[in-house]
Amino acid sequence: MDKYIEMIRIRFLMMLAYRTNYYSGILIYSINIGAYYFLWQAIYSGKEDIQGISTIQMTTYVAVAWMARAFYFNNIDREIAQEIKEGKVAVELIRPYNYLGMKTMQGLGEGIFRLAFFSVPGMVIVALVFPLEFSANFSTWGLFGISIIFSFIVNTQINLLTGIMTFFLFNNDGLIRAKRVVIDLFSGLLLPISFYPLWAQDIMSFLPFQAISYIPSMIFTEGITGNAVFQALFMQVVWVFILIIPIQLLWNLAKKQLVVQGG
Amino acid sequence: MFYVSMFFQYIGQYIKTRFQYRADLVVEILSDLLFQAVNLVFILVVFGHTQFLSGWSREEIIFIYGFFLIPFALFSSFFNIWDFNERYIVKGEMDRILTRPIHSLFQVVLERMELESLFGVFTGAAIMIYAGNLLDLTFAWYDYILLIIFVLGGALVYAGIFVLLASIGFWSDARTSIMPMMYNIGNYGRYPVDIYNNVIRFVLTWILPFAFVGVYPSAYFLGRSEWYGYAFMTPFIGVAFFVLSVFVWNVGVTKYRGAGN
Numbered sequence: 001m002d003k004y005i006e007m008i009r010i011r012f013l014m015m016l017a018y019r020t021n022y023y024s025g026i027l028i029y030s031i032n033i034g035a036y037y038f039l040w041q042a043i044y045s046g047k048e049d050i051q052g053i054s055t056i057q058m059t060t061y062v063a064v065a066w067m068a069r070a071f072y073f074n075n076i077d078r079e080i081a082q083e084i085k086e087g088k089v090a091v092e093l094i095r096p097y098n099y100l101g102m103k104t105m106q107g108l109g110e111g112i113f114r115l116a117f118f119s120v121p122g123m124v125i126v127a128l129v130f131p132l133e134f135s136a137n138f139s140t141w142g143l144f145g146i147s148i149i150f151s152f153i154v155n156t157q158i159n160l161l162t163g164i165m166t167f168f169l170f171n172n173d174g175l176i177r178a179k180r181v182v183i184d185l186f187s188g189l190l191l192p193i194s195f196y197p198l199w200a201q202d203i204m205s206f207l208p209f210q211a212i213s214y215i216p217s218m219i220f221t222e223g224i225t226g227n228a229v230f231q232a233l234f235m236q237v238v239w240v241f242i243l244i245i246p247i248q249l250l251w252n253l254a255k256k257q258l259v260v261q262g263g
Numbered sequence: 264m265f266y267v268s269m270f271f272q273y274i275g276q277y278i279k280t281r282f283q284y285r286a287d288l289v290v291e292i293l294s295d296l297l298f299q300a301v302n303l304v305f306i307l308v309v310f311g312h313t314q315f316l317s318g319w320s321r322e323e324i325i326f327i328y329g330f331f332l333i334p335f336a337l338f339s340s341f342f343n344i345w346d347f348n349e350r351y352i353v354k355g356e357m358d359r360i361l362t363r364p365i366h367s368l369f370q371v372v373l374e375r376m377e378l379e380s381l382f383g384v385f386t387g388a389a390i391m392i393y394a395g396n397l398l399d400l401t402f403a404w405y406d407y408i409l410l411i412i413f414v415l416g417g418a419l420v421y422a423g424i425f426v427l428l429a430s431i432g433f434w435s436d437a438r439t440s441i442m443p444m445m446y447n448i449g450n451y452g453r454y455p456v457d458i459y460n461n462v463i464r465f466v467l468t469w470i471l472p473f474a475f476v477g478v479y480p481s482a483y484f485l486g487r488s489e490w491y492g493y494a495f496m497t498p499f500i501g502v503a504f505f506v507l508s509v510f511v512w513n514v515g516v517t518k519y520r521g522a523g524n
Contacts (some may be wrong), residue, residue, distance in 0.1 A: 024441055028441060028444040031466070032444070035463060038458050038459045039451075039458060041314065041452075042316050042317045042458035043309050043313050045313060047313070053310075093476070144371070153267060169284075169286050170284060171284040172287060172290070174287050174288070174289075177295075177298070178293065178298075180302050181297050181298045182297065184301065191305060191308055195309075196308055197311065259518040
């Protein structure tokens with residue numbers, strides 16, 4: 001266990017070395033959130049609420065969705081693909097740790113770093129500039145906290161799956177990009193799932209993506225309350241367990257037919 | 264002439280390498296299509312809840328999106344330099360570039376092109392034709408010429424901005440996450456800029472002039488005469504930004520000190 005915690009620490013320190021870049025990042029994220037704010041203002045154009053979400057809730061939704069993304073987002077799919085292409089994965093496989101577990105921990109180190117140095121100060125700045133509404137309810141914050149941990153796990157699992165696919169495709173930049181686009185759209189980052197037509201919502205309820213962004217953001221903005229929150233959290237947990245299966249299957253298959261291209 | 268023949272030689276090489284990984288090529292084109300569809304879905308879903316976006320109808324916004332895709336496709340085929348900093352500066356690859364007999368920026372462009380993105384030209388044109396038909400737009404013969412000029416202008420705006428950002432790497436080789444996020448900001452030029460407040464509108468017009476890759480030139484074809492002035496400025500802004508960026512690049516190259524091993 002110690003070695004995994006050490007991995008988190010090392011990745012955290014590595015990110016810390018480049019922290020100044022993150023301040024420019026906050027600026028860019030603020031512009032992003034700002035543009036969406038005005039876009040949504042124009043879309044609402046005087047309407048009280050759309051699908052039960054008020055303008056102010058929508059702004060908060062956008063802000064928190066982007067800031068939470070900084071936490072759960074990572075590039076381990078790209079890193080895995082890179083290591084496979086360069087042949088480094090062969091060395092990784094003989095090291096005394098679980099390769100996928102180690103990658104997850106690196107992603108977590110990155111996530112914790114961004115949460116502390118990016119999301120939190122960024123959120124404070126955004127809250128000063130735009131009218132956001134934060135819940136005064138302690139349990140909302142607690143449930144949100146639990147929920148973004150599951151977002152991280154589900155997103156990381158999907159990244160691992162995408163990364164492992166490199167073993168079979170050899171060059172999977174296309175798949176990585178496609179995955180990113182699908183997650184942006186179907187996770188609820190750009191649009192709350194409840195805005196979609198009903199048939200589309202039905203399809204999405206069978207997909208793991210809304211566990212990544214929609215559920216934590218809705219919890220934070222109190223767009224879902226009461227029992228629905230626990231149902232949503234339960235959904236996330238279910239996906240965490242379901243996704244373990246394809247990862248294990250593909251990983252075992254991949255190890256058997258590993259082709260090292262140089263290295 | 265030498266540059267032209269280099270260009271085609273690289274294209275030949277590129278096509279060969281691409282066909283080595285056929286499965287990925289297919290996925291890549293599909294992922295481009297998916298990416299384009301995602302933005303369209305966003306527009307469609309939003310207009311499921313509202314009739315007009317500050318006076319612009321759904322079809323008009325779709326038309327702007329279709330236009331945007333064409334210069335964007337040209338840009339992303341040839342200026343795939345969002346990871347220039349990591350790929351060339353941090354790893355010291357720039358040393359190799361500088362030993363080549365053609366201009367360093369041109370060499371980078373040749374090495375990093377992604378011709379499959381050109382597919383976006385067709386998607387964009389199809390979307391424009393679709394929306395244009397619904398809006399009953401008529402194109403005179405000179406409109407096609409203007410379309411080409413505006414598309415080139417827009418592509419140069421994008422290229423200029425990204426080359427400028429890449430040039431930052433010559434002064435500071437720290438990792439930066441600005442470039443990927445700049446793609447998001449580019450999207451905001453696709454919406455009528457009068458929905459934003461003055462600061463953002465100013466930024467999108469003069470500092471990061473993404474509005475010239477979307478709403479301004481499209482306004483001409485949509486007959487929004489209040490925006491004509493901006494529309495006709497598109498090629499000038501494009502050329503101005505691109506020239507500026509090449510100038511900054513050239514200065515930057517002289518500051519490059521080399522890294523890596």
